[in-house]
Amino acid sequence: MDTEKFDVYCRFNKFVLEGEEKEELRDLIRWQLSQLAPLAELDCGDTPPMIYLTSLRQVLREDVAEQTVSREEILACAPEEMDGAYVTPRVAD
Amino acid sequence: MAAKGFCDDWKAGENAAMAWTEKALAAAGADTLNCLTLVDRQRAEAQSREAQRRIDAGLTGPLTGLPYVAEDGIMVEHQISSGGSRMLANFAPPFGAEVIRRLDEAGLVLLGKANMGELKMGGEESSYFGPVTHPLDAGRRSGGAAAAVAAGIVPLALAVDSLGEVRRQAAQAGVVCCKPSYGTVSRFGVIANVSSCEQIAAIAPVVAEAAELLHLAAGHDPKDGASLPQEAYTYDLSQEIAGKKAAVLVDYQTNDYDRRCLEQGVSLLRRAGIEPVEVKTRYAAYAHLALTAIAAAEGCNNVSRFDGVKYGYRAPEYKNMEELYCNSRSQGLGMEVKRDAVLGVYVLAKEQYQTYYYKALQVRHLLWQEMNDLFREYPLVLTPLAAGPPYAAGEDRGGRLSFRDRFYAAIPSLLGLPAVAFSVGRDQAGLPLPCQLFGAQGQDGAVFAAAAALGK
Numbered sequence: 149m150d151t152e153k154f155d156v157y158c159r160f161n162k163f164v165l166e167g168e169e170k171e172e173l174r175d176l177i178r179w180q181l182s183q184l185a186p187l188a189e190l191d192c193g194d195t196p197p198m199i200y201l202t203s204l205r206q207v208l209r210e211d212v213a214e215q216t217v218s219r220e221e222i223l224a225c226a227p228e229e230m231d232g233a234y235v236t237p238r239v240a241d
Numbered sequence: 242m243a244a245k246g247f248c249d250d251w252k253a254g255e256n257a258a259m260a261w262t263e264k265a266l267a268a269a270g271a272d273t274l275n276c277l278t279l280v281d282r283q284r285a286e287a288q289s290r291e292a293q294r295r296i297d298a299g300l301t302g303p304l305t306g307l308p309y310v311a312e313d314g315i316m317v318e319h320q321i322s323s324g325g326s327r328m329l330a331n332f333a334p335p336f337g338a339e340v341i342r343r344l345d346e347a348g349l350v351l352l353g354k355a356n357m358g359e360l361k362m363g364g365e366e367s368s369y370f371g372p373v374t375h376p377l378d379a380g381r382r383s384g385g386a387a388a389a390v391a392a393g394i395v396p397l398a399l400a401v402d403s404l405g406e407v408r409r410q411a412a413q414a415g416v417v418c419c420k421p422s423y424g425t426v427s428r429f430g431v432i433a434n435v436s437s438c439e440q441i442a443a444i445a446p447v448v449a450e451a452a453e454l455l456h457l458a459a460g461h462d463p464k465d466g467a468s469l470p471q472e473a474y475t476y477d478l479s480q481e482i483a484g485k486k487a488a489v490l491v492d493y494q495t496n497d498y499d500r501r502c503l504e505q506g507v508s509l510l511r512r513a514g515i516e517p518v519e520v521k522t523r524y525a526a527y528a529h530l531a532l533t534a535i536a537a538a539e540g541c542n543n544v545s546r547f548d549g550v551k552y553g554y555r556a557p558e559y560k561n562m563e564e565l566y567c568n569s570r571s572q573g574l575g576m577e578v579k580r581d582a583v584l585g586v587y588v589l590a591k592e593q594y595q596t597y598y599y600k601a602l603q604v605r606h607l608l609w610q611e612m613n614d615l616f617r618e619y620p621l622v623l624t625p626l627a628a629g630p631p632y633a634a635g636e637d638r639g640g641r642l643s644f645r646d647r648f649y650a651a652i653p654s655l656l657g658l659p660a661v662a663f664s665v666g667r668d669q670a671g672l673p674l675p676c677q678l679f680g681a682q683g684q685d686g687a688v689f690a691a692a693a694a695l696g697k
Contacts, residue, residue, distance in 0.1 A: 153587070154583070157586045157587055161541070161570070161583055161586060162548075162563075162567045162570045163574075163579055163582070163583070164568065165571065172639075173580060176577075176580045177580060177584060180584055180644070181584075181587075183530070183533075184534060186526075186530060187527060187530035187597065187600055187601065187604065188597060190527060190600060192600055192603035195603040195606050196603070197602030197605075197606060198602055199437070200437070201423045201424070201437060201438070201656065216336065217336055221335035222335060225552035226551060226552060227550070227552070227553070227554070236550055236562060237559065237560070237562050237564075237565055238561075239562050
């Protein structure tokens with residue numbers, strides 16, 4: 149991963165890194181990718197990917213939204229809350 | 242023959258659930274290992290009173306009234322559940338994990354939360370609350386749940402097995418970790434990391450109690466989209482094991498330490514009447530690589546929800562929305578989480594998708610076929626769990642050693658297989674040598690019974 153790509157992927161993750169921390173992360177990624185090289189080089193032909201683990205019957209729940217937790221309980225976890233809503237910086241004038 | 246029940250020892254000389262809880266609270270108060278991130282005395286005492294009421298009424302199971310800890314990635318309603326991360330260090334969720342509800346219902350006493358690697362992405366040095374000291378060697382590291390049981394603070398613990406590290410940590414601390422098949426224990430209320438692999442596991446001094454804990458915890462939960470349909474699970478540890486064959490994977494003979502683990506494991510198998518047969522596989526050596534790519538891909542999505550707005554850490558200084566996101570995530574997440582998040586985006590990006598992520602899913606398929614072929618002849622598989630002793634203080638910074646040892650633990654994680662980790666002897670320094678047995682998906686009882694038959 150070159151420096152330009154590394155910066156792009158950091159920005160994509162909303163990470164702002166400077167100095168030693170940035171170097172340490174870049175080294176770690178470089179090292180990790182070197183470890184993954186045998187995977188990249190392996191020829192798996194046209195083997196289909198296996199996304200789900202179980203060959204047993206898996207039950208997927210209905211895709212229906214339910215009210216499980218109250219608004220007050222959710223907002224109690226907010227870093228900043230006012231008048232029943234999350235507080236964020238202004239996003240539009 | 243299964244090992245003697247440790248929980249009976251825990252209860253020996255006492256006659257009340259409150260006394261057992263007091264004993265655990267006192268031990269937790271004297272904890273010098275940093276294995277706990279939170280002790281909830283009030284909740285534990287209330288639960289122990291309720292457990293005593295059940296005991297007095299004769300409404301008891303084998304674990305009623307016994308204290309346990311849950312790893313800090315398993316959420317407890319209105320109790321700090323940090324996942325070992327600064328990002329969630331102040332997060333008290335409005336709902337708890339299904340597994341906690343089930344154990345509450347069964348009359349167990351939740352003492353508190355166990356320390357863990359950050360969001361299950363980080364290794365032994367990554368917890369925001371500091372590393373856990375190994376219970377048998379103060380210069381080495383361990384995991385919070387394993388150390389809490391090994392140190393005798395509690396007889397039982399729940400931990401999330403995603404990349405196999407809790408199995409290694411348990412076996413290297415001299416206790417056992419039973420990981421059930423994927424989909425058998427609800428993950429509802431677990432702070433997600435590797436969603437397609439992670440499964441709640443039980444840690445105890447012996448298999449019998451870990452299996453009993455899983456018996457109480459497992460069963461279909463409609464709140465978990467990957468939950469299997471079976472309503473309840475029992476694990477028959479008395480089933481006949483002698484005469485079975487176990488594949489001993491020679492792929493994992495790389496140095497003196499793992500060879501020694503395998504030799505000791507093989508001699509335990511022989512003693513239990515199980516026939517060990519050396520087997521070489523084609524794809525086992527790729528399992529940890531595939532697991533790493535999948536973990537990064539799934540992990541980067543799972544940590545994307547941490548934004549400093551809805552819950553968790555918010556940076557004190559920011560000028561606009563972009564800065565709020567960036568500062569909160571940059572300050573709230575540790576180095577190893579950042580590593581996996583960046584790596585995850587990389588392996589999912591259009592240019593690299595086929596080379597890493599897609600390839601990892603193909604390897605999972607190939608390994609699945611290879612292992613299922615193997616299980617037709619060998620219902621059990623033995624592997625070591627580490628290339629060396631528990632990590633010395635500071636040695637795993639950056640997670641390089643955790644990655645090295647993922648090599649041994651990866652197959653059950655990647656394929657969702659049941660496994661038991663345990664020690665097979667001691668090294669020259671007197672530290673436990675770690676091995677695991679695993680088997681086909683759904684064969685949890687046979688795998689647990691085999692480990693119990695080894696005297697574990």
